[in-house]
Amino acid sequence: MKKKMTTITICLIVALVLGIIILPFGFKEDVFKGNYLRSNWSCDITLTNGITDPGHSVTDFTVDKTGEYSFSYSWMPEGINSKNIYSLNPSVYRFVTTMHITDSEGNIVYNTCGGAVTVDTKLMLSAGSYRITYSYFTDRDAFTAYAKEYLCSALEAEELADDIDFNALGGDGSLTLAYSLTLRRNNDNIAFSIWIFLIIVLMMVLLGLFLQARTAKAFDERQEIERGRGFRIGFITFAVSLFLVMMIDILNILPMVHSHVLYTAAFFPGLVSYVLYCIEHEAYLALNEKSTGVTIGFIFVGIGNALAAFTNAASGKMISGGKLDLPVINALCAVIFILILPAAMISKKISSSKETGTDDDDEE
Amino acid sequence: MKNLKLKSARAALDLSQQDLAEKVGVSRQTINAIEKGDYNPTINLCRAICKVLGKTLDELFWEE
Numbered sequence: 001m002k003k004k005m006t007t008i009t010i011c012l013i014v015a016l017v018l019g020i021i022i023l024p025f026g027f028k029e030d031v032f033k034g035n036y037l038r039s040n041w042s043c044d045i046t047l048t049n050g051i052t053d054p055g056h057s058v059t060d061f062t063v064d065k066t067g068e069y070s071f072s073y074s075w076m077p078e079g080i081n082s083k084n085i086y087s088l089n090p091s092v093y094r095f096v097t098t099m100h101i102t103d104s105e106g107n108i109v110y111n112t113c114g115g116a117v118t119v120d121t122k123l124m125l126s127a128g129s130y131r132i133t134y135s136y137f138t139d140r141d142a143f144t145a146y147a148k149e150y151l152c153s154a155l156e157a158e159e160l161a162d163d164i165d166f167n168a169l170g171g172d173g174s175l176t177l178a179y180s181l182t183l184r185r186n187n188d189n190i191a192f193s194i195w196i197f198l199i200i201v202l203m204m205v206l207l208g209l210f211l212q213a214r215t216a217k218a219f220d221e222r223q224e225i226e227r228g229r230g231f232r233i234g235f236i237t238f239a240v241s242l243f244l245v246m247m248i249d250i251l252n253i254l255p256m257v258h259s260h261v262l263y264t265a266a267f268f269p270g271l272v273s274y275v276l277y278c279i280e281h282e283a284y285l286a287l288n289e290k291s292t293g294v295t296i297g298f299i300f301v302g303i304g305n306a307l308a309a310f311t312n313a314a315s316g317k318m319i320s321g322g323k324l325d326l327p328v329i330n331a332l333c334a335v336i337f338i339l340i341l342p343a344a345m346i347s348k349k350i351s352s353s354k355e356t357g358t359d360d361d362d363e364e
Numbered sequence: 365m366k367n368l369k370l371k372s373a374r375a376a377l378d379l380s381q382q383d384l385a386e387k388v389g390v391s392r393q394t395i396n397a398i399e400k401g402d403y404n405p406t407i408n409l410c411r412a413i414c415k416v417l418g419k420t421l422d423e424l425f426w427e428e
Contacts, residue, residue, distance in 0.1 A: 220389065220409070221408075222405070
């Protein structure tokens with residue numbers, strides 16, 4: 001009974017950890033087609049005698065499902081990419097971009113008239129087509145004042161003023177505004193995610209009970225002890241490797257690798273040391289009774305990871321932001337499953353064969 | 365320290381390590397480890413082995 005409770009507890013913990021890892025993916029709407037829209041574009045504005053041309057510009061989008069949506073929109077002069085600007089309000093200087101959203105029948109769904117550089121809000125949208133219209137209002141010198149006295153002081157970037165030529169709008173001239181729009185459907189998938197989570201928990205518990213019933217007959221006392229030792233060695237190795245990774249991360253010893261890749265890789269020394277210990281000490285029946293099959297299985301898993309690694313490398317996913325990203329873990333797995341584990345299996349098999357040669361009772 | 369008494373008792377009954385392992389419900393590697401002296405079995409396993417081989421604990425596992 002105690003053993004069963006322990007198994008269930010371990011399964012629940014594993015399921016919780018998996019759930020914590022998986023659950024956020026349920027919230028990521030962008031994995032569901034039609035729920036996520038991101039658009040970036042720019043608009044050239046010409047100012048002639050205080051009149052902007054165009055006076056407005058439009059962009060369309062379609063919503064597939066009725067529901068609550070998070071709406072984010074920002075604009076700023078092209079060339080500026082700083083979060084400092086988000087808190088600014090150019091309408092103080094009379095240069096205003098307003099935006100309103102209309103549905104397919106022309107009804108206004110949302111309207112901003114404050115001219116904020118960035119807008120974050122929630123909208124209830126029905127399924128259908130929508131149009132966003134941006135209108136520009138300014139007067140002579142307005143943008144120059146905004147740029148020089150307000151924007152640049154915040155950005156501490158007088159050189160930016162030269163690059164972007166804010167002065168152009170002081171009289172007649174042109175300016176490019178860069179827009180960013182994000183529309184994300186909010187979570188009516190929470191229930192779905194919770195159901196998935198509960199199903200995972202249930203499956204883990206059932207799997208645990210099944211394995212417990214199976215392993216109770218499959219493994220003997222020595223193997224259980226060996227596996228316990230293997231767990232201890234694996235855990236200590238993991239703790240040490242995690243500490244080393246923390247040091248590497250803090251001291252920035254491997255700047256070419258993302259931190260999350262390092263922390264993910266920290267699991268592997270522990271896992272590998274556990275598996276190597278189990279192979280060497282024959283802690284699992286299948287590892288030694290069916291060593292050829294297990295070795296082939298390892299190699300197949302390794303080949304799968306190698307293919308994934310090659311695919312990711314070919315598509316440029318291996319590196320992001322100039323650093324190695326998570327797909328490099330596939331390459332690591334490939335090395336482990338193709339080289340290290342099969343080598344350990346073959347080595348163990350050879351040593352067992354030698355023992356058989358010296359002791360005629362050590363049958364294989 | 366090798367357990368030659370166990371080994372000879374098993375051989376006397378013409379049992380392989382695998383046969384003995386199956387009869388006592390452990391892996392062949394465990395029987396091998398016991399005979400090689402790499403593993404000290406629990407009293408339950410010792411009793412199971414003794415029953416299969418028709419020997420007493422002293423006869424198989426007592427060091428003289």
